[in-house]
Amino acid sequence: MTKNAAALSNLGAIDAAHHLHPFSDMKKLNAAGTKIINRAEGVHIWDSNGKQYLDAFAGLWCVNVGYGRNSIAEAAYAQMQELPYYNTFFGTTTPPTTLLAQKIASFTGPTLKHVFFTNSGSEASDTWFRMARVYWKALGHETKTMVIARKNAYHGSTVAGASLGGMKWMHEQGNLPIPGIAHINQPYWYAEGGDLSPEEFGLKVAKELEDKILELGEENVAAFVAEPIQGAGGVIVPPSTYWPEIKRIARKYNILLVADEVICGFGRLGTWFGHQYYDFEPDLAPIAKGLSSGYLPIGGVLVSERVAKVMIEELGDFYHGYTYSGHPVSAAAAIENLRIIEEERLVERVRDDVGPYLAQALASLTDHDLVGEAVSVGLMGAVQIAADKSTRRRFAKPDEVGTLVRNQCVSNGVILRATGDRMLFSPPLVISRSEIDQAVDTLRKGLDWLKDNHK
Ligand code: PLP
Numbered sequence: 001m002t003k004n005a006a007a008l009s010n011l012g013a014i015d016a017a018h019h020l021h022p023f024s025d026m027k028k029l030n031a032a033g034t035k036i037i038n039r040a041e042g043v044h045i046w047d048s049n050g051k052q053y054l055d056a057f058a059g060l061w062c063v064n065v066g067y068g069r070n071s072i073a074e075a076a077y078a079q080m081q082e083l084p085y086y087n088t089f090f091g092t093t094t095p096p097t098t099l100l101a102q103k104i105a106s107f108t109g110p111t112l113k114h115v116f117f118t119n120s121g122s123e124a125s126d127t128w129f130r131m132a133r134v135y136w137k138a139l140g141h142e143t144k145t146m147v148i149a150r151k152n153a154y155h156g157s158t159v160a161g162a163s164l165g166g167m168k169w170m171h172e173q174g175n176l177p178i179p180g181i182a183h184i185n186q187p188y189w190y191a192e193g194g195d196l197s198p199e200e201f202g203l204k205v206a207k208e209l210e211d212k213i214l215e216l217g218e219e220n221v222a223a224f225v226a227e228p229i230q231g232a233g234g235v236i237v238p239p240s241t242y243w244p245e246i247k248r249i250a251r252k253y254n255i256l257l258v259a260d261e262v263i264c265g266f267g268r269l270g271t272w273f274g275h276q277y278y279d280f281e282p283d284l285a286p287i288a289k290g291l292s293s294g295y296l297p298i299g300g301v302l303v304s305e306r307v308a309k310v311m312i313e314e315l316g317d318f319y320h321g322y323t324y325s326g327h328p329v330s331a332a333a334a335i336e337n338l339r340i341i342e343e344e345r346l347v348e349r350v351r352d353d354v355g356p357y358l359a360q361a362l363a364s365l366t367d368h369d370l371v372g373e374a375v376s377v378g379l380m381g382a383v384q385i386a387a388d389k390s391t392r393r394r395f396a397k398p399d400e401v402g403t404l405v406r407n408q409c410v411s412n413g414v415i416l417r418a419t420g421d422r423m424l425f426s427p428p429l430v431i432s433r434s435e436i437d438q439a440v441d442t443l444r445k446g447l448d449w450l451k452d453n454h455k
Contacts, residue, residue, distance in 0.1 A: 122156025124286030202239030228274025266290030270351030
């Protein structure tokens with residue numbers, strides 16, 4: 001055994017002894033053993049046993065340009081040598097921080113022209129949550145503080161992020177949500193649409209926003225937040241009627257519309273941002289993940305002129321920020337990442353080539369007895385497992401069937417994610433057609449296995 005292999009073989013035990021993992025049952029994980037990932041290139045990752053996987057999930061929805069981009073490493077290294085850190089608090093900035101803000105603004109529509117930097121999507125959730133409240137306060141609307149969010153949404157793991165999210169099991173840990181947040185239903189037609197058509201259901205759940213605003217009083221509501229397509233909740237693609245109605249209601253009742261772009265941003269839907277795909281302009285938009293393709297941590301909030309004007313001209317100090325807001329090394333990596341996305345025309349690639357190809361490949365699975373629906377926009381897709389597809393009946397334990405199929409896919413060399421009984425795709429934007437075929441064929445095998453082995 002080489003020295004390196006010996007060191008790696010020991011890591012599992014060290015990990016069990018010292019490392020608490022996020023979103024993990026540590027007892028079960030320590031019993032099963034941690035998988036150590038120690039190399040990656042393009043759309044592939046390798047574990048410490050040398051096994052190769054096709055990463056059809058881009059890490060955690062984030063490695064948009066794929067792995068192994070030396071130019072990002074070089075940009076970070078050069079910046080670290082020149083200026084490894086300086087803050088943006090007291091009248092200072094650094095060149096990459098400011099240039100990154102300008103670069104991001106070149107991809108947005110007419111109104112989202114300012115950025116407030118954070119280190120993550122969760123911090124971005126906390127940031128816009130406070131911004132929305134200070135915005136209304138600065139305008140003299142002291143009572144406009146409530147935020148309406150959605151059940152089964154994911155907006156991060158900080159206290160505000162987890163509260164805005166609609167995951168019950170997260171709320172149960174730590175007495176969440178914090179006060180001032182109300183949740184309405186999600187546009188998950190397959191599971192919750194009953195006898196309505198998807199379009200009718202889209203209107204019905206959008207209308208819940210109006211009902212909730214009327215219940216709480218327009219004078220008390222600051223904002224509504226939603227992911228353009230819910231990601232962690234199961235890639236819930238909303239019916240076509242949903243977003244136009246949400247947009248109408250938000251404008252009618254004068255509340256801020258917040259699009260959580262942490263997953264949908266930076267090309268995943270075949271547009272630079274998810275709200276562009278759904279043809280609306282939010283007032284605030286948290287971003288992260290694809291901004292640096294995960295090479296270094298960085299996030300932010302896109303701020304519309306409407307909100308920025310008040311923050312700049314009326315607010316005075318905004319008492320909010322992070323030591324690493326706009327970190328120069330992360331910013332340099334992000335600029336290079338965005339340069340790659342732009343130069344390689346990855347957004348157009350998703351829109352015109354691999355996005356439609358994934359849609360077609362997923363649609364080919366709908367002949368399977370256990371596939372209830374297959375949906376995707378760009379390179380964000382989901383396959384719904386059904387016990388009886390004619391009635392949309394689901395298995396009694398959705399988590400169990402999803403995990404079984406996911407585990408089959410992983411042992412067959414393809415990383416997918418399962419949310420309950422939905423199998424999720426979110427590959428790097430550089431994935432090829434044949435790699436899409438491989439991922440979809442592997443999922444079919446996993447579904448066949450489920451059919452034969454799970455009654
Ligand atoms: N918002 C959305 C839509 C997300 O999917 C995530 C993470 O998956 C977050 C926010 C939180 O981002 P982070 O994990 O970078 O804190």
